[in-house]
Amino acid sequence: xxxxxxxxxxxxxxxxxxxxxxxxxxxxxxxxxxxxxxxxxxxxx
Numbered sequence: 001x002x003x004x005x006x007x008x009x010x011x012x013x014x015x016x017x018x019x020x021x022x023x024x025x026x027x028x029x030x031x032x033x034x035x036x037x038x039x040x041x042x043x044x045x
Contacts, residue, residue: 016024 019027
């Protein structure tokens with residue numbers, strides 16, 4: 001599992017530099033926040 005974190009850390013700066021701060025964070029929020037919100041609304045109650 002640590003290897004996957006290393007791979008993610010290796011590619012993150014290039015993506016951040018290519019997109020900029022705001023689009024990078026917006027994209028991360030879409031990819032991580034929407035499934036988390038769906039999980040919290042549908043599964044937890």
